[in-house]
Amino acid sequence: MKFRRFPKFRSSLLSRYFLIVLAALLFVPVVIPLSFLATWLMNSVVTTSQEKANPNYINSGYLTANWHDAAKQLADASPDKINQRLKEYKKKYPFATIFWVDHSGETHQLPPVLRKLPVQWSLEDTIQYMKKGGSDDNFFTVVAFIGDSPNKRQGFMGIEVPRSYFIKGASDSSSFSLFGITLLLLFAFFAGLSYLFFRDIRKRLLTLESAMHFPGEDGLPQKIHTGKADEIGMLEQSFNYMVDQLRESRIREVEEEHLRKRLVSNLSHDLRTPLTVIGSHLYSLKKENLSEQGSQSLTLMQDKMRDLDHLIDHLLSYNLLTSGKYAIHPKSQDILRIVRESAAAWYPLWEREGLEPDIDLDGESLIWPVDEQAFRRVLDNLFQNIVRHAKSGRYIGLSVECSPGRPAELVIHDRGPGMLAESSTKGAGLGLAIVKLLLKEMALKLDIDSTTEGTRMRIHP
Amino acid sequence: MAIQLLYVEDDPEIGSWVSQDLKDRGYEVKWLKSGEGALDAAADAHLIILDVMLPGLDGFTVGQRLKRNYPQTPILMLSARSSIDDKLQGLQFADDYLTKPFHPDELTARIEVLIRRSGSLSDLPLELGHLRVYERENRIEHKDTGEEIILTGKQFQIFMYLIRHLGQIMTKEQIYEAVWGDPYLDGDKTLMVHIRYLREKIELDPAEPKIIETIRGIGYRVRA
Numbered sequence: 001m002k003f004r005r006f007p008k009f010r011s012s013l014l015s016r017y018f019l020i021v022l023a024a025l026l027f028v029p030v031v032i033p034l035s036f037l038a039t040w041l042m043n044s045v046v047t048t049s050q051e052k053a054n055p056n057y058i059n060s061g062y063l064t065a066n067w068h069d070a071a072k073q074l075a076d077a078s079p080d081k082i083n084q085r086l087k088e089y090k091k092k093y094p095f096a097t098i099f100w101v102d103h104s105g106e107t108h109q110l111p112p113v114l115r116k117l118p119v120q121w122s123l124e125d126t127i128q129y130m131k132k133g134g135s136d137d138n139f140f141t142v143v144a145f146i147g148d149s150p151n152k153r154q155g156f157m158g159i160e161v162p163r164s165y166f167i168k169g170a171s172d173s174s175s176f177s178l179f180g181i182t183l184l185l186l187f188a189f190f191a192g193l194s195y196l197f198f199r200d201i202r203k204r205l206l207t208l209e210s211a212m213h214f215p216g217e218d219g220l221p222q223k224i225h226t227g228k229a230d231e232i233g234m235l236e237q238s239f240n241y242m243v244d245q246l247r248e249s250r251i252r253e254v255e256e257e258h259l260r261k262r263l264v265s266n267l268s269h270d271l272r273t274p275l276t277v278i279g280s281h282l283y284s285l286k287k288e289n290l291s292e293q294g295s296q297s298l299t300l301m302q303d304k305m306r307d308l309d310h311l312i313d314h315l316l317s318y319n320l321l322t323s324g325k326y327a328i329h330p331k332s333q334d335i336l337r338i339v340r341e342s343a344a345a346w347y348p349l350w351e352r353e354g355l356e357p358d359i360d361l362d363g364e365s366l367i368w369p370v371d372e373q374a375f376r377r378v379l380d381n382l383f384q385n386i387v388r389h390a391k392s393g394r395y396i397g398l399s400v401e402c403s404p405g406r407p408a409e410l411v412i413h414d415r416g417p418g419m420l421a422e423s424s425t426k427g428a429g430l431g432l433a434i435v436k437l438l439l440k441e442m443a444l445k446l447d448i449d450s451t452t453e454g455t456r457m458r459i460h461p
Numbered sequence: 462m463a464i465q466l467l468y469v470e471d472d473p474e475i476g477s478w479v480s481q482d483l484k485d486r487g488y489e490v491k492w493l494k495s496g497e498g499a500l501d502a503a504a505d506a507h508l509i510i511l512d513v514m515l516p517g518l519d520g521f522t523v524g525q526r527l528k529r530n531y532p533q534t535p536i537l538m539l540s541a542r543s544s545i546d547d548k549l550q551g552l553q554f555a556d557d558y559l560t561k562p563f564h565p566d567e568l569t570a571r572i573e574v575l576i577r578r579s580g581s582l583s584d585l586p587l588e589l590g591h592l593r594v595y596e597r598e599n600r601i602e603h604k605d606t607g608e609e610i611i612l613t614g615k616q617f618q619i620f621m622y623l624i625r626h627l628g629q630i631m632t633k634e635q636i637y638e639a640v641w642g643d644p645y646l647d648g649d650k651t652l653m654v655h656i657r658y659l660r661e662k663i664e665l666d667p668a669e670p671k672i673i674e675t676i677r678g679i680g681y682r683v684r685a
Binding site for chain 1: 472474475478479482513514540541542543544545546547548549560561562563564565628629630631632633634635645676677678679680
């Protein structure tokens with residue numbers, strides 16, 4: 001499987017992060033004007049839609065401008081023309097009071113009359129009316145000099161529209177709140193975008209973490225689904241690759257274990273078979289009539305053969321133990337029972353070799369979590385060491401010792417020359433190494449006090 | 462009638478040596494070089510000695526088949542494979558597992574124990590000191606006077622158990638559990654009392670027992 005060192009920029013997290021940062025930077029210079037535009041657009045849309053919804057509604061600003069425009073256009077117009085023009089307005093705004101006052105102060109009100117106006121306007125009336133901008137708060141009044149200038153002396157024209165007909169134009173405050181809402185929405189959009197971005201990253205990282213943390217049935221992490229081809233996607237790919245590698249190595253390990261066990265079994269067989277044949281011939285030879293020297297040599301050969309046999313056994317066991325392929329299943333049981341049975345098996349040999357057994361294992365049982373076979377192996381190796389190296393002490397002691405504040409100990413005691421003494425049968429200490437490894441596997445300890453007077457081996461939890 | 466042994470071993474040198482040695486010791490030996498034909502040959506064998514590494518079917522498979530067909534016949538595995546795994550696998554069906562190289566005396570001793578344990582007893586009485594024991598008839602008599610020694614049930618069972626494991630030291634737990642059939646829980650006193658009464662009946666001088674030997678701290682032994 002091939003991996004890119006870096007993902008494509010387009011699909012990388014880096015590019016997406018850049019986009020978000022860019023959006024954040026553009027927020028002030030672009031987004032704020034944009035929000036103004038949006039406000040304006042919304043305003044006009046709202047207005048248009050209101051106008052569409054009710055065509056009678058009118059806009060005050062528009063009406064004022066329009067009225068002044070009309071007045072300007074009517075400069076030097078005849079009274080008929082003025083009436084004609086105002087009639088058009090009346091048609092358009094039938095609910096409005098439309099009138100004009102000529103330069104003599106006479107009122108020309110367009111029918112139907114909705115409000116009573118003075119028939120003749122004095123100068124004060126005119127000033128008063130213009131000042132007040134109409135007589136009633138309920139009306140919106142626009143007054144314009146005909147010709148749009150008092151100098152034309154054509155009088156003035158006015159229009160009064162009930163206020164209910166006006167669109168409530170977008171006031172400053174309402175447009176400000178609209179702007180605020182827009183800004184807030186944009187903020188929310190930006191925050192949401194960031195949240196989604198990081199939520200996605202977080203979710204994928206957590207998935208990866210849980211895949212690492214919770215192994216499957218085979219004790220290995222499970223492969224995960226790879227998503228986008230960004231940095232995390234690559235991490236996911238690498239993770240899956242690692243799981244594959246782990247699985248392969250696990251399979252290799254099992255095969256290796258199997259091979260090693262078979263090799264050890266076969267080696268054991270191949271080494272012991274010729275040894276057995278040699279042994280058989282030595283045995284046959286011993287029956288022959290031999291000189292004393294020949295008989296001595298034969299005994300020596302038999303002894304060495306036995307040593308070789310033990311050595312093979314130790315080597316193969318050590319090999320299995322150090323490679324962790326020696327199956328040990330400790331369970332709580334009375335070890336004194338195992339010690340007694342083991343001692344019973346060794347007893348005849350001790351007698352033959354002139355060792356005086358001193359066995360004091362009576363009393364309480366000693367419950368330790370041990371694997372029976374492994375514990376027997378420990379005892380066998382220790383007893384064998386005594387037979388081989390401490391025979392001269394003519395003593396082997398087995399006892400249980402309890403001292404206050406300490407767990408009970410199994411003590412194996414000899415009166416040999418000690419472990420530091422030279423022995424013709426001394427080997428590489430494999431037997432003891434195996435003992436230590438086995439005891440360690442069963443959470444037991446071995447303490448050895450060895451002097452030239454003898455050796456005390458204490459086994460305890 | 463001599464005890465008949467079936468011996469399966471592919472190595473010619475070891476095979477010829479062992480079978481000759483066993484014949485010299487008075488056994489009747491049928492030696493096969495592979496597991497083939499072992500099922501037929503085992504029909505009248507009192508004990509089967511089986512190697513593990515055999516051409517064709519391995520010793521474990523052959524042994525399992527033999528045990529299925531002749532559950533009463535003891536099987537002794539005699540193998541150069543010494544690992545715990547091999548031993549445990551072998552002992553699932555075999556009665557004993559001896560590794561090569563071995564001393565012929567040890568092989569013989571184990572054969573004797575297995576034969577005794579399986580009940581393939583000879584008609585010849587067993588002589589133990591001043592005693593003569595007829596195992597088939599469950600009878601014990603004084604060699605010189607011919608007087609029968611009557612034992613109680615438990616005393617007899619203890620004595621017979623030790624005789625079946627002649628020459629072996631049996632721990633107190635082993636004896637107690639074999640005779641009483643209960644787990645040994647401080648059955649120490651009970652066993653000691655029974656042994657004392659047993660000795661009063663069979664020993665010439667119960668204060669200095671010669672037949673049942675006490676192995677201090679371990680158990681008891683009846684020497685051959």
